Amino acid sequence: MVKITKDFIPVGHNNRPGYAMNPAYITVHNTANTAKGASAAMHARYEKNPETPTSWHFTVDEKEIYQHLPLNENGWHAGDGNSGTGNRKSIGIEICENSDGDFEKAVANAQWLIKKLMKEQGISLANVVPHQHWSGKYCPRKLLDRWDSFKAGISGAPSSPAKTETKTSGSTYTVKKGDTLSEIAVKTGVSMAKLQAYNGIKNANKITVG
Secondary structure (H helix, E strand, O other): OOOEEEOOOOOOOOOOOOOEOOOOEEEEEEOOOOOOOOOHHHHHHHHOOOOOOOOOOEEEOOOOEEEOOOOOEOOOOOOOOOOOHHHHHEEEEEEOOOOOOOHHHHHHHHHHHHHHHHHHHOOOHHHEEEOHHHHOOOOOOOOHHHHHHHHHHHHOOOOOOOOOOOOOOOOOOOOOOOOOHHHHHHHHOOOHHHHHHHHOOOOOOOOOOO
16 A cells, blocks of 8 residues: 555646546556656645646655545646547546656556556546557656556556466467457466467567457
8 A cells, every 4th residue: 555645736726727527547657757856746846836737646656646636627637638538537647757766666556556546436447548548649658668567567467377377288368359468468367478478479569369
């Protein structure tokens, strides 16, 4: 469990538009701020600055999480316009990448938060998306090249095969349209790394139907 501090942007600030929201998505970002001290607490202060144009719901670092907006209000984080689905129907989460922090621990904390929000808000794993999904921006820049494994970490895919599994068991799974390797890992109880090794898959984001 990670401490979540509610430190909301003041009502009336331009980056707290106050439009009612029933969230259907969770959008993941990286802060792209590698400066020392660029923690969740620092971003909370930044969010409350009257001159700040953007807003999101949570900032996560290796120690704690700050919440900047209520979940029933939208923020300006997805880059898809005032009426865009990303801005108006998604919870925005920024993961810190400050040079004096532990990025992998921040990622693990974000996965924990996302899983918690999915359960509370009834949001499916399929609707956990990168910022790039909405605007094309290369964000979250440190996670896009491992997006499937990041999502597998959210869903709780095991890091090692089930005890009953062996390479010679003959068990098979046929890839269907829309499948991802992370989803198959969850279904079969075999880690993504093992699936890649057993099947000679070089790129986890490219698997073939059938």
